[in-house]
Amino acid sequence: MVKTETLFIKASREEEQIVVSFLLKEFGTKVMEIMNDKSIFIKQRGVKEVYIVNEELKDTIEFIRNSSLDLTKNIFLAGYPIGTIHEKQFQLEVTGGFYFKKYMEKRIIVKTQQFLYGKDIVVANVKEYTLPFKKGNWLAVYGKGKKDSELFYGVGKALVGSNELSSAPPNTVIIKGYKNRPFDLGWYLRFEK
Amino acid sequence: MLDEVSYTDVYDLGNKLGYLPYMIQRFVELIGEKETIELLKFNEKKLKTVIRLNNLKAQFSEIEFLLLQKKIVFKRIREIPEAREIVHSPISIGATIEYLNGYYMVQGKNSMFPPLILDPKPHEIIGDFAAAPGGKTTHIAQLMKNKGKIISIERSKRRCTALYSNIIRMGVQNTIVINTDARDIVKSKIKFDKILLDAPCSGSGVIINDPSRKTSKKEEDLARYSKLQTELLDTAIQTLKEGGTIVYCTCSLEPEENELVIDRVLKDNDIKLVDILFSFERGVTKFANYSFSPELKKAVRLYPHKTNGEGFFIAKMVKESG
Numbered sequence: 001m002v003k004t005e006t007l008f009i010k011a012s013r014e015e016e017q018i019v020v021s022f023l024l025k026e027f028g029t030k031v032m033e034i035m036n037d038k039s040i041f042i043k044q045r046g047v048k049e050v051y052i053v054n055e056e057l058k059d060t061i062e063f064i065r066n067s068s069l070d071l072t073k074n075i076f077l078a079g080y081p082i083g084t085i086h087e088k089q090f091q092l093e094v095t096g097g098f099y100f101k102k103y104m105e106k107r108i109i110v111k112t113q114q115f116l117y118g119k120d121i122v123v124a125n126v127k128e129y130t131l132p133f134k135k136g137n138w139l140a141v142y143g144k145g146k147k148d149s150e151l152f153y154g155v156g157k158a159l160v161g162s163n164e165l166s167s168a169p170p171n172t173v174i175i176k177g178y179k180n181r182p183f184d185l186g187w188y189l190r191f192e193k
Numbered sequence: 194m195l196d197e198v199s200y201t202d203v204y205d206l207g208n209k210l211g212y213l214p215y216m217i218q219r220f221v222e223l224i225g226e227k228e229t230i231e232l233l234k235f236n237e238k239k240l241k242t243v244i245r246l247n248n249l250k251a252q253f254s255e256i257e258f259l260l261l262q263k264k265i266v267f268k269r270i271r272e273i274p275e276a277r278e279i280v281h282s283p284i285s286i287g288a289t290i291e292y293l294n295g296y297y298m299v300q301g302k303n304s305m306f307p308p309l310i311l312d313p314k315p316h317e318i319i320g321d322f323a324a325a326p327g328g329k330t331t332h333i334a335q336l337m338k339n340k341g342k343i344i345s346i347e348r349s350k351r352r353c354t355a356l357y358s359n360i361i362r363m364g365v366q367n368t369i370v371i372n373t374d375a376r377d378i379v380k381s382k383i384k385f386d387k388i389l390l391d392a393p394c395s396g397s398g399v400i401i402n403d404p405s406r407k408t409s410k411k412e413e414d415l416a417r418y419s420k421l422q423t424e425l426l427d428t429a430i431q432t433l434k435e436g437g438t439i440v441y442c443t444c445s446l447e448p449e450e451n452e453l454v455i456d457r458v459l460k461d462n463d464i465k466l467v468d469i470l471f472s473f474e475r476g477v478t479k480f481a482n483y484s485f486s487p488e489l490k491k492a493v494r495l496y497p498h499k500t501n502g503e504g505f506f507i508a509k510m511v512k513e514s515g
């Protein structure tokens with residue numbers, strides 16, 4: 001197998017556009033509030049991981065790149081990862097859900113914690129949702145604790161629209177769970193092992 | 194059980210508990226027989242679980258409320274506003290949804306002192322020269338309110354993974370993690386306001402967490418650690434701005450890894466020790482055939498049996514201007 005070197009570089013125009021148009025489509029124009037003074041960086045090692053980097057860190061990365069020993073190929077992380085680009089499509093991950101939590105207004109609140117174990121969310125698990133959603137929309141998944149405290153569980157793409165929920169059988173999958181992919185917070189525990 | 198038996202022979206006790214004899218000799222030289230017995234007994238206990246509340250994610254009061262809802266009983270720890278000792282928990286503290294949301298870090302109490310002593314400020318550039326798994330990087334980010342920047346360096350790629358997931362979980366956004374040998378960082382020409390060097394060490398202060406240390410290190414290994422620690426500290430000093438601060442620490446109790454390292458760099462660099470204002474035992478100025486600068490009294494030693502926590506040595510230094 002050919003060993004590819006890791007690159008940590010500013011996203012190209014095209015990559016930037018892929019990410020920004022996803023964010024605008026899913027979260028609305030308000031999301032630009034936090035994106036305005038940030039840059040998008042790509043860590044490329046086979047897959048393209050997308051990071052949000054503030055101005056100060058960006059300058060430091062460039063400084064490191066221009067020094068006698070370019071350690072940017074050793075950058076493991078800078079700023080905050082939000083997802084990946086695959087076949088010219090942006091794929092949001094749980095970290096991106098964390099980062100844009102405030103802007104993810106379409107939320108689904110579940111009764112059980114099984115999503116945290118990489119399991120599907122089915123109609124019977126849903127307690128409520130905040131705004132109507134369509135098939136293909138990205139949703140933030142929350143659990144409700146006692147006294148209505150809400151805790152973030154992860155993100156997922158709706159497989160059915162909210163208008164279908166009342167008539168769908170209770171075992172209809174709304175969001176698919178993945179054990180080996182970073183969509184739910186339980187992934188941290190699975191990943192550390 | 195150990196409390197019931199009155200051990201008069203510390204070597205006998207050390208032998209019974211499975212320590213290599215050289216370790217007991219060194220402890221006795223350092224703290225005397227009576228205290229060595231206390232240390233050995235303490236090492237057979239279990240440390241209290243301590244968490245650090247993360248106000249990058251939520252206010253302390255909100256996190257406390259969520260913990261109380263789960264019937265987790267905790268108490269505050271004097272001198273560390275962000276720390277809570279877990280008195281009782283009906284569930285595993287490292288697998289709650291609050292943990293996954295980064296509302297707290299499970300972390301030894303004494304490991305919170307080095308970042309507090311470093312005292313990073315939001316506008317500064319901080320180096321964390323031996324960073325994984327990131328208890329201290331994420332604490333530093335919290336003290337900086339996620340502003341300024343932290344360069345976290347870690348040589349082990351495998352350990353970078355844990356560092357990565359802790360940084361993300363705790364919501365830290367002001368950090369660059371570089372997977373390299375910290376001795377290489379000089380070539381990057383970055384100059385730091387403050388550096389934390391939580392050096393790789395023999396770990397003789399944390400036998401309570403890792404009983405294999407009773408036999409895993411030979412006396413000769415200490416010289417190898419001491420050499421690496423001195424090189425790392427030398428590098429740190431070179432990359433520090435004039436007037437900048439370094440906090441050097443280890444979780445080892447061995448003077449070769451602590452006072453000797455500091456004594457060497459004091460001789461070769463324009464750097465001076467500054468007082469640490471917490472009231473712990475002071476660094477030693479004599480050990481075996483060594484004698485160290487009297488300035489080493491400014492460094493502190495956190496003995497496990499005296500602090501009810503992990504063993505630590507901490508020294509704070511300032512680089513003098515040209």
Ligand SMILES: C[S@@+](CC[C@H](N)C(=O)[O-])C[C@H]1O[C@@H](n2cnc3c(N)ncnc32)[C@H](O)[C@@H]1O
Nearest residue numbers: 323324325326327328329348349374375391393
């Ligand atoms: C005592 S641990 C650090 C603990 C960390 N500061 C924390 O609070 O979570 C020491 C770390 O130094 C790393 N290390 C060892 N040699 C190193 C070197 N030459 N450069 C950078 N890191 C090194 C080890 O892999 C280990 O993760």
